[in-house]
Structure formats: structure tokens, C-alpha cells
Amino acid sequence: SKITFIEHNGTRHEVEIADGHSIMEGAVANMVPGIDADCGGACACATCHIHVDPEWLERLPAKSDMETSLLEFAPSPTEGSRLACQIKVSPCLAGMTVHLPEAQH
Ligand code: FES
Numbered sequence: 001s002k003i004t005f006i007e008h009n010g011t012r013h014e015v016e017i018a019d020g021h022s023i024m025e026g027a028v029a030n031m032v033p034g035i036d037a038d039c040g041g042a043c044a045c046a047t048c049h050i051h052v053d054p055e056w057l058e059r060l061p062a063k064s065d066m067e068t069s070l071l072e073f074a075p076s077p078t079e080g081s082r083l084a085c086q087i088k089v090s091p092c093l094a095g096m097t098v099h100l101p102e103a104q105h
Helices: 023-029 065-071
Strands: 002-006 012-016 049-052 081-083 097-099
Touching: 002 023, 012 023, 065 081
Parallel strands: 002 097
Antiparallel strands: 002 012, 049 081, 049 097
């Protein structure tokens, strides 16, 4: 499914991510800047922080307690903050746009 990443400076990256892979894996494989994924997807680093628009946010599975608590440590968390490694791509997310925060550290 196609996912569009928008950097803080407005640069867009349209990336095809296989269903079943996480948004973080797709970003790393396509070298989208701003997704560092230091922990490799273990929900332990929060360097895969993304901002999701409200219309897409409601289609995502709910956050786990671990994701919620990690996001508290992410810089500039918002209502739409999610960890990209915790979101698996599926056909119902085709066309989703996510925003990258200014900095992951
Ligand atoms: Fe570390 Fe997502 S890659 S929390």
C-alpha cells in the first residue's frame, strides 16, 4: 500500500510498503529521513515517532500501554502521535499520509 511521508520541511516521500510490514520498516527500507528506529521496532526507543492526521488516526489500531508511555518521552507529542513500528500496513491504510516531527532527539 502507498504511504506518503511528509518531512517537517515539507519534502514528500511516497513509498510503497508491503502489507504486513510496519510503517517504520517501510520508511527505513526506503531511506525516509527522520525515522531512526534505534531499537529496530521493539517499541523501546520512540525514534520512529510520526504524526498521523485525525482522519487516519481513527482507522489505526489503539495504542498499547507501552506505546502510550514511550510517546510521553518523544519530543513534541501531539494527539496524532504514534510509533511507526507499531503500525502494520494493510489495504485499509492505502493512501495514508504521515508527518515526520522536526527532530527525533
Ligand atoms: Fe523503536 Fe519504534 S523503532 S520504538
